[in-house]
Amino acid sequence: MKPVKVGLFGLGTVGTGVVRIVEGHHEDLMSQVGSPITIHKILVKDRAKARSVSIDPSKLTEDPWEIVQDPEIDVIVEVMGGVEATKELILAALERGKHIVTANKDLMALHGPELLAKAQQKGCDIFYEASVAGGIPIIRTLIEGFSSDRITKIMGIVNGTTNYILTKMSQEGADYADVLKEAQELGYAEADPTSDVEGLDAARKMTILATLGFRATIDLADVDVKGISSVTQEDIRYAKRLGYEVKLLGIAERQDEYVSVSVQPTFVKTSHPIASVNGVFNAVYVHGEAVGETMFYGPGAGELPTATSIVADLVAVVKNAKLGVNGRQASISYKEKKLKSDKQIASKYFMLLHVEDRAGVLMQIAQVFADYDVSIESVMQPPTPDRKGAELIIITHEASKDSMNRVLQAFQDLSTVRTIKSLYRVEG
Amino acid sequence: MKPVKVGLFGLGTVGTGVVRIVEGHHEDLMSQVGSPITIHKILVKDRAKARSVSIDPSKLTEDPWEIVQDPEIDVIVEVMGGVEATKELILAALERGKHIVTANKDLMALHGPELLAKAQQKGCDIFYEASVAGGIPIIRTLIEGFSSDRITKIMGIVNGTTNYILTKMSQEGADYADVLKEAQELGYAEADPTSDVEGLDAARKMTILATLGFRATIDLADVDVKGISSVTQEDIRYAKRLGYEVKLLGIAERQDEYVSVSVQPTFVKTSHPIASVNGVFNAVYVHGEAVGETMFYGPGAGELPTATSIVADLVAVVKNAKLGVNGRQASISYKEKKLKSDKQIASKYFMLLHVEDRAGVLMQIAQVFADYDVSIESVMQPPTPDRKGAELIIITHEASKDSMNRVLQAFQDLSTVRTIKSLYRVEG
Numbered sequence: 001m002k003p004v005k006v007g008l009f010g011l012g013t014v015g016t017g018v019v020r021i022v023e024g025h026h027e028d029l030m031s032q033v034g035s036p037i038t039i040h041k042i043l044v045k046d047r048a049k050a051r052s053v054s055i056d057p058s059k060l061t062e063d064p065w066e067i068v069q070d071p072e073i074d075v076i077v078e079v080m081g082g083v084e085a086t087k088e089l090i091l092a093a094l095e096r097g098k099h100i101v102t103a104n105k106d107l108m109a110l111h112g113p114e115l116l117a118k119a120q121q122k123g124c125d126i127f128y129e130a131s132v133a134g135g136i137p138i139i140r141t142l143i144e145g146f147s148s149d150r151i152t153k154i155m156g157i158v159n160g161t162t163n164y165i166l167t168k169m170s171q172e173g174a175d176y177a178d179v180l181k182e183a184q185e186l187g188y189a190e191a192d193p194t195s196d197v198e199g200l201d202a203a204r205k206m207t208i209l210a211t212l213g214f215r216a217t218i219d220l221a222d223v224d225v226k227g228i229s230s231v232t233q234e235d236i237r238y239a240k241r242l243g244y245e246v247k248l249l250g251i252a253e254r255q256d257e258y259v260s261v262s263v264q265p266t267f268v269k270t271s272h273p274i275a276s277v278n279g280v281f282n283a284v285y286v287h288g289e290a291v292g293e294t295m296f297y298g299p300g301a302g303e304l305p306t307a308t309s310i311v312a313d314l315v316a317v318v319k320n321a322k323l324g325v326n327g328r329q330a331s332i333s334y335k336e337k338k339l340k341s342d343k344q345i346a347s348k349y350f351m352l353l354h355v356e357d358r359a360g361v362l363m364q365i366a367q368v369f370a371d372y373d374v375s376i377e378s379v380m381q382p383p384t385p386d387r388k389g390a391e392l393i394i395i396t397h398e399a400s401k402d403s404m405n406r407v408l409q410a411f412q413d414l415s416t417v418r419t420i421k422s423l424y425r426v427e428g
Numbered sequence: 429m430k431p432v433k434v435g436l437f438g439l440g441t442v443g444t445g446v447v448r449i450v451e452g453h454h455e456d457l458m459s460q461v462g463s464p465i466t467i468h469k470i471l472v473k474d475r476a477k478a479r480s481v482s483i484d485p486s487k488l489t490e491d492p493w494e495i496v497q498d499p500e501i502d503v504i505v506e507v508m509g510g511v512e513a514t515k516e517l518i519l520a521a522l523e524r525g526k527h528i529v530t531a532n533k534d535l536m537a538l539h540g541p542e543l544l545a546k547a548q549q550k551g552c553d554i555f556y557e558a559s560v561a562g563g564i565p566i567i568r569t570l571i572e573g574f575s576s577d578r579i580t581k582i583m584g585i586v587n588g589t590t591n592y593i594l595t596k597m598s599q600e601g602a603d604y605a606d607v608l609k610e611a612q613e614l615g616y617a618e619a620d621p622t623s624d625v626e627g628l629d630a631a632r633k634m635t636i637l638a639t640l641g642f643r644a645t646i647d648l649a650d651v652d653v654k655g656i657s658s659v660t661q662e663d664i665r666y667a668k669r670l671g672y673e674v675k676l677l678g679i680a681e682r683q684d685e686y687v688s689v690s691v692q693p694t695f696v697k698t699s700h701p702i703a704s705v706n707g708v709f710n711a712v713y714v715h716g717e718a719v720g721e722t723m724f725y726g727p728g729a730g731e732l733p734t735a736t737s738i739v740a741d742l743v744a745v746v747k748n749a750k751l752g753v754n755g756r757q758a759s760i761s762y763k764e765k766k767l768k769s770d771k772q773i774a775s776k777y778f779m780l781l782h783v784e785d786r787a788g789v790l791m792q793i794a795q796v797f798a799d800y801d802v803s804i805e806s807v808m809q810p811p812t813p814d815r816k817g818a819e820l821i822i823i824t825h826e827a828s829k830d831s832m833n834r835v836l837q838a839f840q841d842l843s844t845v846r847t848i849k850s851l852y853r854v855e856g
Contacts, residue, residue, distance in 0.1 A: 315576055325753055
């Protein structure tokens with residue numbers, strides 16, 4: 001019963017959670033893996049800083065190499081973030097035969113294939129369940145649970161900050177800027193919220209999920225990204241009136257061998273299970289050819305939920321070590337990546353136009369849609385009290401992204417269309 | 429690249445789905461496991477029967493021993509059902525070193541520990557993902573995804589037939605008997621629906637889930653079971669009026685080291701994520717000390733969803749075989765089972781009483797609750813048009829099952845209480 005020694009990179013929120021679970025569930029973990037698991041050394045920025053868990057100060061170090069080069073350490077748990085410097089440390093640790101458990105979505109989205117290849121070469125595990133959707137074991141589910149199926153669609157609410165903001169906007173009628181400010185005060189949004197609100201965080205997670213789901217290496221650059229900073233209260237009101245919720249959805253889709261991945265605010269029919277995922281919760285909806293519709297729901301972040309996934313990965317590493325099978329997870333990407341063109345990407349759309357209020361305008365607009373082969377499901381002209389032009393709400397049938405781009409271009413050139421106020425993808 | 433040879437017990441709905449996926453996804457499966465997977469022999473009741481998939485007739489046999497004793501067969505997929513005879517065949521197959529993938533909840537609920545022990549002894553895998561909640565990979569999730577956490581509660585809608593019936597009763601105002609008849613015509617309910625509607629099927633599945641969740645062997649006899657055959661349209665109307673849906677819930681709970689498992693129709697607050705799981709869909713809600721609230725949603729039955737889980741298990745068996753680690757999954761039950769007494773089982777309750785309509789009755793009733801230390805959250809007396817007595821709707825705060833039993837007993841002896849029309853557990 002030689003103890004398994006863990007080196008921990010980072011003692012912030014999640015790192016603290018890892019210490020709490022490894023220590024608090026010590027007996028349970030030992031029953032499962034047959035050896036005690038101990039946190040041997042912890043990399044921190046400032047050894048002198050006060051901590052909310054009691055830790056033997058001799059375990060703390062400010063030098064990552066003290067951990068990477070420690071021959072006693074079997075596994076490194078990386079919860080400090082960062083990309084390039086962190087990657088170098090992890091490569092050096094793999095080189096020395098250490099297994100890796102990481103929560104770092106940026107690292108895995110940008111350098112996952114390289115790290116996985118190195119791990120396999122060195123007979124090491126690298127697990128990253130906590131990198132997407134915190135406490136939801138979605139990565140295991142995609143790799144193992146659906147190994148027999150062909151996944152056709154993954155839709156994810158994978159960013160809690162934006163889901164919190166959109167939920168508040170929907171439930172309380174508040175404006176984007178006010179809710180963002182409140183989220184910042186509550187610690188649900190960062191001081192610089194760009195990565196969350198502009199969809200970049202969600203895009204990184206979708207890169208990871210799409211790679212696993214489609215068994216082909218998807219790059220971050222393949223993801224078409226739009227954030228929520230332009231979502232207005234007016235949009236949300238129209239959405240609700242028409243039976244939709246506005247959600248920031250990551251959408252990965254496959255038809256035949258062609259795939260597309262995007263992140264954008266989307267009108268989701270209220271009857272769709274993902275429409276009622278509220279607040280900071282995350283959910284991943286997976287559609288497979290054989291299994292049909294499934295959804296996985298849970299906390300997307302937080303100290304203990306994220307630490308749960310990390311320690312579950314740690315258990316998997318130790319079990320593999322007992323069986324002598326570390327580093328044997330075959331790379332999941334055995335398929336060639338083929339991206340859809342804009343002509344192949346199709347969805348329904350919601351459009352809000354501000355137009356001249358006179359006879360013949362609707363006919364002109366309908367003509368443009370017809371010219372580019374976009375079929376209209378419904379048109380609504382709500383009363384505009386001030387008579388400064390009219391508003392038109394159009395929901396299309398399924399249309400290609402290419403056709404919609406042409407329609408938008410044509411509207412730019414049409415003097416009767418004053419502004420394209422909003423354009424959303426529609427799901428469900 | 430020696431092919432992996434599968435013996436299939438049963439070629440009904442699910443067996444046909446297994447054949448379709450193994451053959452239809454042949455290339456994908458080979459890419460994942462490195463060997464072709466072939467269905468070598470199939471046990472059927474009648475070789476001459478017409479089939480909806482084309483199968484080489486020489487593969488069909490009516491003699492199970494022809495499969496059990498075939499040295500070429502590596503894995504047996506069991507989708508024929510049955511308990512005692514099936515168990516003997518599976519033990520014989522394990523004895524000969526064959527791995528088992530089964531969808532048989534009855535078998536696993538009744539004899540799981542014995543079969544798992546035999547498998548471990550013979551170095552064989554026995555996987556049973558498809559036995560609970562068809563296409564939802566909930567067994568993997570409980571074993572691996574939450575290995576680091578302490579699960580405190582599992583609530584499952586794990587029987588599609590009863591969820592279909594309750595959904596129809598709720599959405600269309602139809603009566604139990606009519607919806608059951610319709611479900612039978614649609615093939616969603618069996619000609620003899622007892623096992624589904626009386627909660628026995630759900631109880632078997634909860635036995636499996638509770639064993640995995642609590643890491644202690646729970647027996648079917650430990651499950652307190654009540655079905656839906658006494659749920660009335662009146663109950664559902666009251667539920668909706670008070671903000672609840674009636675669902676047949678399997679509930680497994682743990683406090684400290686004490687657990688309880690039950691299946692019963694339950695009032696679930698509409699805001700709870702499991703309340704909106706409708707029709708034949710299944711969902712399992714899992715609460716862990718660290719992870720908090722999670723839910724897993726998907727199809728609970730059907731040819732291809734169930735076959736997805738079976739073939740995913742088959743992939744896991746073959747991967748383990750390549751790594752030489754079959755039969756090494758440690759038994760998950762390392763904890764001693766301690767069942768809660770009725771004094772320790774607690775929940776909120778909904779009660780519908782038919783009482784005499786005269787002064788002092790409410791006081792008498794309130795006195796009974798007070799006598800047994802049950803605190804009342806709300807009382808409602810809806811108008812009763814015919815004046816043949818009054819109806820009282822009572823929702824309690826959390827009370828022990830023991831106290832509620834005493835209250836019920838006291839009401840039996842109270843002449844002013846004419847009938848206890850309904851009693852439901854309340855969740856959320």
